[in-house]
Each structure stands twice: as structure tokens, then as C-alpha cells.
Amino acid sequence: MQLDFTTLAPLEAYRWLASSVTPRPIAWVSTRSRDGIDNLAPFSFFQVISDEPPTLMVNVGTRGDGSLKDTLRNAEETGELVIQLVGMTQAEAMNASAANLAYGQSEFAHCAIASQPSQRVAPLRVAGAPIAFECRVAEIQPYPRQLPNCHLIFAEVLLAHIDDAVLDADGRIDPLQLDLIGRLGGSAYTRTRDVFRMQRPV
Numbered sequence: 681m682q683l684d685f686t687t688l689a690p691l692e693a694y695r696w697l698a699s700s701v702t703p704r705p706i707a708w709v710s711t712r713s714r715d716g717i718d719n720l721a722p723f724s725f726f727q728v729i730s731d732e733p734p735t736l737m738v739n740v741g742t743r744g745d746g747s748l749k750d751t752l753r754n755a756e757e758t759g760e761l762v763i764q765l766v767g768m769t770q771a772e773a774m775n776a777s778a779a780n781l782a783y784g785q786s787e788f789a790h791c792a793i794a795s796q797p798s799q800r801v802a803p804l805r806v807a808g809a810p811i812a813f814e815c816r817v818a819e820i821q822p823y824p825r826q827l828p829n830c831h832l833i834f835a836e837v838l839l840a841h842i843d844d845a846v847l848d849a850d851g852r853i854d855p856l857q858l859d860l861i862g863r864l865g866g867s868a869y870t871r872t873r874d875v876f877r878m879q880r881p882v
Contacts, residue, residue, distance in 0.1 A: 699865025706863055707738045708764040708774055711754035712803040713784070718795070719750045720777045720787040720806070722766070724863035734837040735818060736763055741830040750783055752831050759817045760801040761835055764809035768859045768871050800838045810846050810858055814839040
């Protein structure tokens with residue numbers, strides 16, 4: 681089978697890419713508007729892209745009508761965000777926070793998701809998240825430059841909160857205890873419990 685992506689409609693291209701490039705980590709992003717309203721939303725086009733400076737990248741697509749999502753609006757206005765990773769125990773809450781709410785309506789309140797203050801930035805953190813990265817916006821790039829349909833948020837990590845329960849005896853993250861979920865295609869997800877190891881060649 682071959683697919684000519686130059687002839688595919690955007691929705692079809694998304695479906696093929698999202699079903700192929702898996703599993704994808706989920707960035708559960710909290711932001712705060714200039715008016716002090718907290719927002720929370722999940723994104724699976726997400727990755728670490730640099731360790732110096734420590735930087736994460738989140739792709740935030742535009743809405744169907746071309747308007748900007750709350751996450752992007754808030755990040756542009758305030759320059760701050762918190763990126764949480766999603767453990768299995770918070771899968772349902774993460775999914776609930778994907779609902780399309782009116783601007784200014786908080787997913788924390790609407791979905792009854794517990795929160796706690798951050799230390800370096802204003803946006804709230806998700807209580808109980810296994811890992812949370814407090815970040816400042818390093819750069820926001822529209823893509824593609826002509827007629828952008830998404831924006832890439834480059835988020836520099838300032839402070840990380842790591843649950844002690846996910847650490848092994850050496851103080852390193854144990855993937856089995858971390859038990860993150862990842863996005864597959866459509867409504868399918870997976871969890872990071874099936875682990876094998878290989879030594880890289882010297």
C-alpha cells in the first residue's frame with residue numbers, strides 16, 4: 681500500500697499520521713489567562729526537543745473555525761505553562777478535560793480536577809500528576825508559515841515535580857511505577873508497562 685500525502689485531505693492525513701506514529705506521549709497542559717482563569721487541556725503532538733536548554737515542544741492546533749485554542753491564547757499572553765505527564769490513574773480526568781468549553785471556563789472546575797499551586801509560574805499544577813514541568817514560553821511558531829493551522833510552543837523547563845513513588849532505589853524514574861499512558865490512533869491508548877531493555881553499541 682502507498683499513500684500519496686500530497687493528495688490527501690487534511691483530516692485523512694491526520695488519521696494516517698496519528699495512527700502510525702505511536703505511541704505518543706501526552707502533554708496535559710495547564711495555563712492561566714490574563715484574567716486569572718485556569719485552563720487545562722491534553723495534546724498528543726508533544727515531545728522533548730532539547731536538553732540545553734531543557735525544552736519541550738507542544739503542537740497546538742487551531743479550532744475548526746480557525747480560532748485559537750485557550751492554551752495557545754494564554755501561553756501567548758502570559759508566557760507561562762505547566763506540562764504534566766498523564767499516569768494511568770488520571771486517564772479519565774485527562775480525557776474529560778479535552779471537552780470543548782467556552783473561553784474563560786476552567787476545566788479544573790468543570791471536571792473537578794484537583795490542583796495545587798506552582799512555584800515558579802502562575803498556572804496551577806494537576807494534583808497527583810506523576811511528573812509536572814513548570815515552564816516559560818521560549819518561542820511560539822505558527823506552522824506552516826503561510827496559512828498556519830497550528831502553533832508550536834517551545835517551552836523551557838524551569839522546575840520539575842516528580843512523585844517520589846515513581847523513583848527506583850537509585851533515585852531514577854522507574855517506568856513501571858510511572859505507568860504513563862500514550863496516544864494511539866482514534867480513541868485507542870496504551871500504557872508504559874511492557875518494558876524491555878537493550879544496551880546501545882559502544
